[in-house]
Amino acid sequence: xxxxxxxxxxxxxxxxxEKDRFIGSKLVSMKxxxxxIPDGSHIALGGxxxxxxxxxxxxxxxxxxxxxxTISQGLAGMDxxxxxxxxxxxxxxxxxxxxxxxxxxxxINRAIGNKTITVEEYSGLSVSFKFLAGALGLPFLPVKSIMxxxxxxxxxxESGNKLVVEATCPFTGASLLYLRALTxxxxxxxxxxxxxxxxxxxxxxxxDNPELAKASKxxxxxxxEIVPGGYLQKVAESVFVxxxxxxxxxxxxxxxxxxxxxxxxxxxxxxxxxxxxxHKEEKKFEKYLDNYVIGVSDFYEYLERIGGLRRLLNLxxxxxxxx
Numbered sequence: 408x409x410x411x412x413x414x415x416x417x418x419x420x421x422x423x424x425e426k427d428r429f430i431g432s433k434l435v436s437m438k439x440x441x442x443x444i445p446d447g448s449h450i451a452l453g454g455x456x457x458x459x460x461x462x463x464x465x466x467x468x469x470x471x472x473x474x475x476x477t478i479s480q481g482l483a484g485m486d487x488x489x490x491x492x493x494x495x496x497x498x499x500x501x502x503x504x505x506x507x508x509x510x511x512x513x514x515i516n517r518a519i520g521n522k523t524i525t526v527e528e529y530s531g532l533s534v535s536f537k538f539l540a541g542a543l544g545l546p547f548l549p550v551k552s553i554m555x556x557x558x559x560x561x562x563x564x565e566s567g568n569k570l571v572v573e574a575t576c577p578f579t580g581a582s583l584l585y586l587r588a589l590t591x592x593x594x595x596x597x598x599x600x601x602x603x604x605x606x607x608x609x610x611x612x613x614x615d616n617p618e619l620a621k622a623s624k625x626x627x628x629x630x631x632e633i634v635p636g637g638y639l640q641k642v643a644e645s646v647f648v649x650x651x652x653x654x655x656x657x658x659x660x661x662x663x664x665x666x667x668x669x670x671x672x673x674x675x676x677x678x679x680x681x682x683x684x685x686h687k688e689e690k691k692f693e694k695y696l697d698n699y700v701i702g703v704s705d706f707y708e709y710l711e712r713i714g715g716l717r718r719l720l721n722l723x724x725x726x727x728x729x730x
Contacts, residue, residue: 431603431604432603433603433650433653433654433655434656435657436657437467437657438705439655440464440655440657441467441471441473446476447475447476447477447497448476449477449479449592449593450477450479450592450593451478451538451589451593451594451595451619451622452478452480452486453614453616453619453620454486454596455481455482455484455612455614457485457665457667458612458668458674459596459597459598459668459669460663461595461596462486462489462662462664462665462666463662463663464486464595464627464657465486465490466703467705467706468490469489469700470701473495476496476497476498477497477498477500478501479499479534479591480502480534481538481615482504483499483501483504485512485682488686492518493700499527500526500527500529500534500589501528501529501534502529502534503528503530503531506682506683507679510687513683514686514692527562529558533586534589535614535615535618537587537588538589538618540586540587540588540589540622541588541622542618542619547585547586548586549574550586551582553571571585572585573585590623591622591623591624592624592625593623593624593625593626593627594619594623595627596609596628597631597663597668598629598630599631599671600632600633600639601632601634602633602635602636602650603656604636604650604656605628605650605653606636606639606646606649607628607646608639608646608647610669617648620647621648621652626652626653627655627657628653628656629659630656630658630659631659631660631663632658632660633656664719665678665679665682667730668724669724669729669730670724670729671724672724673722673730682695698712699712699713
């Protein structure tokens with residue numbers, strides 16, 4: 408079955424209120440994409456530490472003062488740290504994280520210490536398994552990866568909310584853990600290329616991004632480049648998320664700055680060092696938000712403020728190396 412005929416079949420089966428997601432261009436502004444997310448939503452973020460972080464989307468979330476969000480992410484990075492520091496997050500589900508060699512996620516650590524957010528902490532692998540269970544339409548997935556760990560002991564303490572359950576394999580009698588599936592309401596992914604309908608490509612490592620996309624009820628893409636649909640038909644095997652699963656597409660070149668996008672641009676080491684110093688103290692972090700997030704009208708003004716085209720061109724990736 409061709410992609411077109413498959414989309415037609417899905418369209419026939421979709422509820423009337425969902426059919427608009429299958430028709431034509433899904434390009435929207437960043438403000439419109441963010442405004443579609445209600446307070447209290449469960450959002451899954453793609454990316455990994457300082458790679459393909461959802462920075463442009465995060466900035467707009469903070470500007471629109473989104474509140475009481477649940478964020479799930481395999482390995483948290485600067486985007487999640489910003490959201491927590493900006494007061495947007497109530498609950499965090501993650502497998503740890505950092506700003507790589509530049510430092511810890513101080514806003515997250517401070518919020519945990521002050522008990523302003525609640526946390527479910529897993530290993531990165533077990534978060535991927537939870538997304539995989541959701542992608543497969545299963546209520547749970549049996550694993551062994553965190554048995555006997557402090558992570559497991561801490562999860563067991565949540566007696567009012569079953570997060571993991573000990574079980575016995577019916578075939579071998581071996582001990583297992585059942586991990587509850589993650590089924591976020593929205594997945595936000597930063598991609599290298601997308602067409603206007605939402606067929607998208609990620610170059611380089613994808614990590615758990617395909618699974619979290621498939622586990623989520625709807626998908627919003629932030630794309631470095633918008634390409635003709637005919638181009639993606641020629642490289643269809645590289646399309647990791649088909650258009651009929653995507654609700655909105657936002658075009659934001661350099662939208663992951665200061666983090667990296669393989670084959671597009673490298674991370675901005677100077678800005679990451681600066682952020683790593685500013686977010687250690689609450690007052691300095693608030694000043695950072697005033698200067699680079701709340702105090703600008705959109706992400707393009709932020710890019711001008713950090714040095715504009717001259718600085719961004721210095722970050723462009725090498726054609727051969729990809730970074």
